Amino acid sequence: MRASKLSTSLAYLVLLAGAILVVFPFAWMILTSLKPFAELFNLTFWPEDPTLDNFRQVLGETAFLRWFGNSLLIAAITTVSVLFFDSLVGYTLAKFDFPGKNIVFVLILSTLMIPTEMLIIPWYVGVVDLQLTNTYFSILFPGLMSAFGVFLMRQFFDAVPNDIIDAARIDGMHEFGVFWRVALPLVRPALSSLAIFTFLGNWNAFLWPLVVIQKPELRTLPVGVALFSGEAGTQWGLIMAASALAVIPVLIVFAIFQRQIIEGIALTGVKG
Amino acid sequence: MRQRRAITAYSFLAIPLVFFLVVRFLPTLSAFQLSLFEWNILSENKPFVGAENYQRLLSDTNFHKSLLNTVYYTLIGVPAQLILGLVIALLLERITFVRGLLRALYFAPYVTPVVAAAWVWQWLLSPNFGPINGLLVELGLPPQGFLTSPAQALPSAAALVVWQNLGFQIVIFLAGLSAIPRSLYEAAAIDGATGSQRFWRITLPLLNPTLVFSIVTGTISYLQLFTQVVNLNFTDQGGPLGSTLSVAVYIYQMAFGRYQMGYASAITVVLFVIILIITLLQLRFLTKRIEY
Numbered sequence: 410m411r412a413s414k415l416s417t418s419l420a421y422l423v424l425l426a427g428a429i430l431v432v433f434p435f436a437w438m439i440l441t442s443l444k445p446f447a448e449l450f451n452l453t454f455w456p457e458d459p460t461l462d463n464f465r466q467v468l469g470e471t472a473f474l475r476w477f478g479n480s481l482l483i484a485a486i487t488t489v490s491v492l493f494f495d496s497l498v499g500y501t502l503a504k505f506d507f508p509g510k511n512i513v514f515v516l517i518l519s520t521l522m523i524p525t526e527m528l529i530i531p532w533y534v535g536v537v538d539l540q541l542t543n544t545y546f547s548i549l550f551p552g553l554m555s556a557f558g559v560f561l562m563r564q565f566f567d568a569v570p571n572d573i574i575d576a577a578r579i580d581g582m583h584e585f586g587v588f589w590r591v592a593l594p595l596v597r598p599a600l601s602s603l604a605i606f607t608f609l610g611n612w613n614a615f616l617w618p619l620v621v622i623q624k625p626e627l628r629t630l631p632v633g634v635a636l637f638s639g640e641a642g643t644q645w646g647l648i649m650a651a652s653a654l655a656v657i658p659v660l661i662v663f664a665i666f667q668r669q670i671i672e673g674i675a676l677t678g679v680k681g
Numbered sequence: 682m683r684q685r686r687a688i689t690a691y692s693f694l695a696i697p698l699v700f701f702l703v704v705r706f707l708p709t710l711s712a713f714q715l716s717l718f719e720w721n722i723l724s725e726n727k728p729f730v731g732a733e734n735y736q737r738l739l740s741d742t743n744f745h746k747s748l749l750n751t752v753y754y755t756l757i758g759v760p761a762q763l764i765l766g767l768v769i770a771l772l773l774e775r776i777t778f779v780r781g782l783l784r785a786l787y788f789a790p791y792v793t794p795v796v797a798a799a800w801v802w803q804w805l806l807s808p809n810f811g812p813i814n815g816l817l818v819e820l821g822l823p824p825q826g827f828l829t830s831p832a833q834a835l836p837s838a839a840a841l842v843v844w845q846n847l848g849f850q851i852v853i854f855l856a857g858l859s860a861i862p863r864s865l866y867e868a869a870a871i872d873g874a875t876g877s878q879r880f881w882r883i884t885l886p887l888l889n890p891t892l893v894f895s896i897v898t899g900t901i902s903y904l905q906l907f908t909q910v911v912n913l914n915f916t917d918q919g920g921p922l923g924s925t926l927s928v929a930v931y932i933y934q935m936a937f938g939r940y941q942m943g944y945a946s947a948i949t950v951v952l953f954v955i956i957l958i959i960t961l962l963q964l965r966f967l968t969k970r971i972e973y
Binding site: 413416417420421423424425427428431432433434435437438441450452454494497498500501505506507508510513516517520521522523524525526527528529530531532533534535537550551553554556559584585588609612613615616620630631634635645648649651652653655656659660663 | 687690701711715722772783789793804812904905908933937952
């Protein structure tokens, strides 16, 4: 492996060039959000006269904070619900023998192939029938559990040794206690990667909230920002500032869990 | 004892089973049923029309266009993100210094909210004030229409999606690569295998499960492409002359723009069947190749 010095430098060169290309749009968004109105359409990369005006306007003169809060609330509730139910189902499918087990697993897994578009029309009809339009519940009910999470958690619980579970049972622990206090802490990497994907997915959710919510104050962040151009003319500075702010929670979550994401995936089901 | 176990299991599964039944399966059946009716959600009447909605699809040129576009997105997007993702993951494997930082940089687009990414892309590719055209002009090249040109809009939109998915793809490949035992490479090196031999004989075959996962889930997600397409042009969804229109956006337009629930449901059924067939074919064809 002596020739590898040259190839390592080459690897760095390619990776760095690629990273600059990939990050450019992201950097453009952040830097544009700092440009004053007069400078917006200059093609300079760095703002000459950086200002926080766009942020002040987004926070002060639009419903941005409300939308931000709505999205945060919905993403948080969904994430907690998915973590709890998906791990409960995954655990049951991995550690219990009962009639119908394979059928249950295949049925849940098969829902992955149902396109969201197919479900949206019946969901909408149902929500209208039950007079639940413009409620938080209607935005969040479809995401409360996910087949992907069930699959992920089952793979992880499969790897937990049965001895540990049996030992807890012999000690007289309640079945739910075995799951909650013994098995669950052992699959923390899986929980954190599931948490990130679920949070990100719901933070980004667009189609269903767009369909089911008409009241401006109940909009989620993606829908609110998407409709920015309609409400105030295309105000690029505001849009870029709002977009930059929308990245923050995700970046925080990602920064905390970066390593677990990769570990989580490495340990799971990607292996088939 | 066995019976008590079964009771416990089903008590754990009770709420989730109800959820999957009510929120996933019944709506699916309901979509099949709705597709046989002509129904404007605002009217009381809901006449049964049998296969009429499906017949209408046969002569609907907008639907054909959306279907072709969706196929095009998938055929560009999936291979592009697989190849780029694999190359970058392999390069990242080679390096140690600032590896975490570079990885995070490649991941940044994935964590950018989809709507925000679409706005930035519109700006970057704008014919009037976009920096990319600015650069082209500076280099003495003619400015391009990109998203406003019927010929270039679709590849430009596909590029956005690839750009956004790349980070996730890289992470998946890094995970897959880390699961390949080092000892195999060492043994191959002792036997005098070249770098490309090691790649084709060890890396790629052992990466097969990861590739299958990426191809199958990637294809499903491209076939359902919606958010990026809508947000690239909110006032003219589907882009100039419908050049970026995807099936999912067309469904949305029919269902919630024109309230033709029956017809829109028929399109969703077609999409479902397409996804089902492609997924089953991929699983069959791709997983077979593991046995070598």
